[in-house]
Amino acid sequence: MKSNRFTISFAVCSVLVLMSFYMGTQNYKSTRAQYEAAITENLNQLSANTDWLGIQHTIIMPPNPLMALVTGVSNDIGRTIDMRTRGELVAENSRYNDEPLFAIFSFMDLEFIFGVLLSLFAILLAFDAINGEKQNGTLKLCFSNPVPRSTYILAKFTGIYTGILLALMIPLLIGSLLFPLMGIQLTADDWLKLGLIIVSGLLYLGLFLGIAITVSAFTKNPSSSFLAGLIIWILVVLILPKSSVLMAGRLVDVQNIDEINAQKSRFRAQLFLEDRAKMSNFRTDSQDPQEFLKDFNAFMGELSDVRQQKIDAFEERLNEEFNNRVDYRKSVALRIARLSPYAVFSLIATNLSGTSLELKSGFLNQAETYQNTYSDFIQSKTGSSGGGFRIVLSNRSDQSEQKEEPIDPGELPVFEMHQNTAIETIKSSIPDLLLLIIINLLVFGTGFMRFRSYDLR
Amino acid sequence: MTQQIDNDHIWENPLIQAIDLTKKYEDGLLALNSLNLSVQAGQIYGMLGGNGAGKTTTINIFMDFIQPTSGKALISGIDANRNPLEAKKHLSFVSENVQLYPNFTALQNVDFFVRLSGRTDYIKNDYEEVLSRVGLQSDAFHKRLKDFSKGMRQKTGIAIAILKNAPVIFLDEPTSGLDPKAGKEFIKLIVELRDEGKAILMSTHDIFRAREVADQIGILNNGSLVRHLTQGELQGVNLEQIYVDHMVGYMDKTNSNDSLTNHLRHV
Numbered sequence A: 001m002k003s004n005r006f007t008i009s010f011a012v013c014s015v016l017v018l019m020s021f022y023m024g025t026q027n028y029k030s031t032r033a034q035y036e037a038a039i040t041e042n043l044n045q046l047s048a049n050t051d052w053l054g055i056q057h058t059i060i061m062p063p064n065p066l067m068a069l070v071t072g073v074s075n076d077i078g079r080t081i082d083m084r085t086r087g088e089l090v091a092e093n094s095r096y097n098d099e100p101l102f103a104i105f106s107f108m109d110l111e112f113i114f115g116v117l118l119s120l121f122a123i124l125l126a127f128d129a130i131n132g133e134k135q136n137g138t139l140k141l142c143f144s145n146p147v148p149r150s151t152y153i154l155a156k157f158t159g160i161y162t163g164i165l166l167a168l169m170i171p172l173l174i175g176s177l178l179f180p181l182m183g184i185q186l187t188a189d190d191w192l193k194l195g196l197i198i199v200s201g202l203l204y205l206g207l208f209l210g211i212a213i214t215v216s217a218f219t220k221n222p223s224s225s226f227l228a229g230l231i232i233w234i235l236v237v238l239i240l241p242k243s244s245v246l247m248a249g250r251l252v253d254v255q256n257i258d259e260i261n262a263q264k265s266r267f268r269a270q271l272f273l274e275d276r277a278k279m280s281n282f283r284t285d286s287q288d289p290q291e292f293l294k295d296f297n298a299f300m301g302e303l304s305d306v307r308q309q310k311i312d313a314f315e316e317r318l319n320e321e322f323n324n325r326v327d328y329r330k331s332v333a334l335r336i337a338r339l340s341p342y343a344v345f346s347l348i349a350t351n352l353s354g355t356s357l358e359l360k361s362g363f364l365n366q367a368e369t370y371q372n373t374y375s376d377f378i379q380s381k382t383g384s385s386g387g388g389f390r391i392v393l394s395n396r397s398d399q400s401e402q403k404e405e406p407i408d409p410g411e412l413p414v415f416e417m418h419q420n421t422a423i424e425t426i427k428s429s430i431p432d433l434l435l436l437i438i439i440n441l442l443v444f445g446t447g448f449m450r451f452r453s454y455d456l457r
Numbered sequence B: 001m002t003q004q005i006d007n008d009h010i011w012e013n014p015l016i017q018a019i020d021l022t023k024k025y026e027d028g029l030l031a032l033n034s035l036n037l038s039v040q041a042g043q044i045y046g047m048l049g050g051n052g053a054g055k056t057t058t059i060n061i062f063m064d065f066i067q068p069t070s071g072k073a074l075i076s077g078i079d080a081n082r083n084p085l086e087a088k089k090h091l092s093f094v095s096e097n098v099q100l101y102p103n104f105t106a107l108q109n110v111d112f113f114v115r116l117s118g119r120t121d122y123i124k125n126d127y128e129e130v131l132s133r134v135g136l137q138s139d140a141f142h143k144r145l146k147d148f149s150k151g152m153r154q155k156t157g158i159a160i161a162i163l164k165n166a167p168v169i170f171l172d173e174p175t176s177g178l179d180p181k182a183g184k185e186f187i188k189l190i191v192e193l194r195d196e197g198k199a200i201l202m203s204t205h206d207i208f209r210a211r212e213v214a215d216q217i218g219i220l221n222n223g224s225l226v227r228h229l230t231q232g233e234l235q236g237v238n239l240e241q242i243y244v245d246h247m248v249g250y251m252d253k254t255n256s257n258d259s260l261t262n263h264l265r266h267v
Helices: A002-047 A100-104 A110-126 A132-135 A140-141 A149-181 A188-218 A222-251 A257-279 A289-337 A341-354 A357-384 A421-451 B055-062 B084-088 B104-117 B126-133 B151-165 B180-195 B207-215 B239-254 B257-266
Strands: A058-060 A080-082 B016-024 B030-039 B043-049 B069-075 B091-094 B169-173 B199-204 B215-220 B224-231
Touching: A002 A058, A002 A110, A002 A149, A080 A132, A080 A357, A100 B104, A110 A149, A110 A188, A110 A222, A110 A341, A132 A140, A132 A188, A132 B104, A140 B084, A140 B104, A140 B180, A149 A421, A149 B104, A149 B257, A188 A341, A188 A421, A222 A289, A222 A341, A289 A341, A341 A421, A421 B126, B016 B055, B030 B055, B030 B199, B030 B224, B043 B180, B043 B207, B055 B069, B069 B084, B091 B151, B104 B126, B104 B151, B126 B151, B126 B180, B126 B239, B151 B180, B180 B207, B199 B207, B207 B239, B215 B239
Parallel strands: B043 B199, B043 B215, B091 B169, B169 B199
Antiparallel strands: A058 A080, B016 B030, B016 B069, B215 B224
């Protein structure tokens, strides 16, 4: 039966891992194609403009090859930002927003395969490691020989673990080799990160193996250990990570984002009304229409700048309060979630692949940095910061004779998303990797100590 | 009824020796009460007794599966509970129902357990030779154990014990459940091993087999050795009657005639 179990596991592992590489590659290529099409479309739209002040510039989050294997939050967060010279930036058009079907039937990536499926396999392979041998009678025969108990339990662990490694490493190696052949080029940093994702996955599987062996040393018969192993798996993989968010929500109160947005809108509307009242105070001695407009635009620009400063200050305060609470709730949720090794593995894998919870804030932060460059560029091109109301005069009668030249979108500064280097990413993953190792040692140590006094009869 | 074992029955330089071996469980059950026995090289000790008499407890202590409350279990002079790894180099074990790995073939099982015993100097031919010696057909060598009958599994078990080539062999009800032919073949092998100089401690319900092969017989009841007979003392005595007499003593305590009837039927 055990031999069949191994054969089935090997076959299923191979199919799943190769399928995840294939599907990940196809998914990445499709995302890459969408990204490139969106960039081209944006440039085409921009080149139809004749005035830099009127442009609708969109920046797009570039896909990262490791997203193909560990999707993390990459499909949940907005991939595009309508760039403005000032004000708050909002990421929109998430993959799941565009294609809700994927939200229900999400991608079967490496994180899912290791985290959910293979951890269950580890339980299935080792749930009767000790009590099954006792029930079969082979345990007594083994220990009629000069075999130390410590050697036996270590051999049991390494034997099953080697089986899992063999079953996994072959499809993982084939998948990794197929990656460049299927048109995805990974940098040395990406390979290093991928290697660490696999190492953390193997550590995680070792943990479930340890859990299964330990449980089989604590229970009398295989059916009990299978049930206990399954309950632990459900708790660790399905319940604890999800309930951590609920528990954190109960523990840390955060104001509703809609209320915050409503406050922002009310404040903006109030300032706008105040400024409209101030518009009646506009005075100029200029009789020439061009001069009049220049003075009016300067007046409106000043009003707009002051208003925006007030809005920025108000929104910054609200955002800071909101973000502080959200960050606190997030840290509480993560602390609770880290009680689950699945959550720990998931955090390591998504962090290494660049698809962690930080992806959204990273994208927005880099977009905000780009916003300054963009604003300076627009200022240099138009002499205006680009916000507020303006009046532009055009003489429609001689439009055909004085047709304005279209802008050259190639002049725009290019948005590039900086990826953390392997060293930076590994550094930030070390605490979770250590945590996974510690949990491994604790679980295996418990099984080891239990087996030292195990009744072999 | 308990007979004190006199010093004449403690052999010099025994390979198996129990000295005042006692096992009392935490719940107060006295599983073994000051057992003394010794078995020399080239001897078979038949340990007779009903269920719960203490036979398996004795073997479990020698195998270091449980610790004695007091007394000593020595194998080749080595304390089996203080230095179990060393003691186990000197013993082989065949259980009532030899269970090997069902998905391994006979040869794979033999190879695994012989290597586990520390013997790595054998080649495949050696395994096949011993498997043939214990009466296994050559076409069964490559069959998986899950397709083996109990008799075939017992033969594979004794082949492993032979290949380990330890001076001491413990047999826990080795012929229980075997058909008469298989039982006879098994006993023949045990006698051969005895003749090769092994010291064998065999627990059994089977008075007739014990009488046939044992050099010493000990009858255990409620954890105590109630009667000990050497080969010489066995001549001309009615072992069955002695055994039943002791079981009557046992029945007096349990006060159940049905149990006695069942036990004799089982014997």
